[in-house]
Amino acid sequence: MMFDRISFHRPGRKPVRSALAAGFARLEAAVAAEDSAAFEAACRDLQQAIGRATPAELGQAGPRLAAMLAGVPPWPRAYLAVMTGACVENGADPVACSGPILAGVREALEGALRFADAWQRAGGGEELPEPEDDADPDAATELLLGGTDPDAPEAREVRRVVTAWWTLHLWEMASVAVLSHAAVRRAAAGSGVLADLLGLADRYAGVQRELKCLTYAAATLDEEPLLVLDRPSGTGYLMRMSGVVDNFQLHTLLAHVLISGRHLAGEGPERAAVEACRAADVPPERRPHTTGSFNLLAPDGSWIWNEGTPSDIPVVDGVRTLVLDPPPYRRSWPAGRFIPGIPGDLVMVRVLTAGESAAALAGTVPSQR
Structure with missing residues (x-):
């Protein structure tokens, strides 16, 4: 709730x-x-x-x-x-x-x-x-x-x-x-x-x-750098998150930035779901449902649960680092903000070069589950 x-x-x-x-x-x-x-x-x-x-x-x-x-x-x-x-x-x-x-x-x-x-x-x-x-x-x-x-x-x-x-x-x-x-x-x-x-x-x-x-x-973190590594494509992205309260919200915004932004293949979330995660005032009974696009992992292969917060993502070499794998099962949830009074956002800072992405992914391990 x-x-x-x-x-x-x-x-x-x-x-x-x-x-x-x-x-x-x-x-x-x-x-x-x-x-x-x-x-x-x-x-x-x-x-x-x-x-x-x-x-x-x-x-x-x-x-x-x-x-x-x-x-x-x-x-x-x-x-x-x-x-x-x-x-x-x-x-x-x-x-x-x-x-x-x-x-x-x-x-x-x-x-x-x-x-x-x-x-x-x-x-x-x-x-x-x-x-x-x-x-x-x-x-x-x-x-x-x-x-x-x-x-x-x-x-x-x-x-x-x-x-x-x-x-x-x-x-x-x-x-x-x-x-x-x-x-x-x-x-x-x-x-x-x-x-x-x-x-x-x-x-x-x-x-x-x-x-x-x-x-x-x-x-809740503000102006926090986030390094996102997509294992299937071998690509990496430096982002910045502010006011993202839980990982359901982060997951939805990640899918928007990466899939709707045409960096990764897949089906991005609806615009209404994204706006509900940012700042739109949407009553609980009207929150649009969205479907998970990734499995969120720490670099050591442990799962970063949607039920947690972005502060669960470990800091590696000074920046929080998140690894994306394909979702192991289908999961959906009502998009929005756990605390409506906190507006949230996730923005792309830059796309890593192929060499940077490969080096960063080399320090990670597959899912431990």
Whole structure:
């Protein structure tokens, strides 16, 4: 299933500019008073105001919400992060909003991992609670407290990790909203944030499940060179990919560049399938199906699965290198982007000479399956 973007219902009536300012004022007052009931009411009001806001208003609301996150208690913070992500998806500056959101998802991941460890030590059983299946956070808190004084520092830590476990899916939504932008990914990669998030998400997958939307967004490559070697024809191509989230998308774009571009024989994908992989806004039920043209291999003969990401392709002599063989069986899939908010593309840089292609292919081995 592809990632669904955050969205708010937008009523048909004309936006009221003062509603957004009033919503922020009520929210800030509720935070200052530490009034949870008032905070919930203010959140609902602000959400409605955001749904009616103009793009210019959303541009201001996103960074303002992001700046509030650090001062909000952990549980409601996650809901404000989702609202911030919705503003980003509707025009707010993703870079200005990304810092608090990425810090929040990292904190939630760390807390969720501590929750899983505490759950096992407390005898919670082999099955961890599923926050999205109406599992009871109060029961989990009581189990982990185990008679601890509710006002003790240990009790505060218990409540914090329970909150992290129950709100991680919200932080994932918010983080994908900002990571859908190349400028955020570049900055987060340069600072080491992406590597940290991917490492934590991998550990979480080992105890619960894969955070596929987060990991795929964080692993997305931009302006990445790709050396493609076609074994049957003995030809090679240097390409550049940006925003290609998964290998289904890459496979479709490869077929377009190489077959529709008349470098290789075969039947290229339909134009609609290619555009769905690039930037066209195509609803899931209308995605055109396309058929695989290749078997994707690493130079050592291991398979590069369509279900993976381009980051799975190994780097050889400084460039990711992919080998193409004929498909061993027929396979089709609905063309498109796993994360619709990330536009993708694959472009030809140059065709390798016959000597370059032969030398590169000499360092590869046939499929190991």
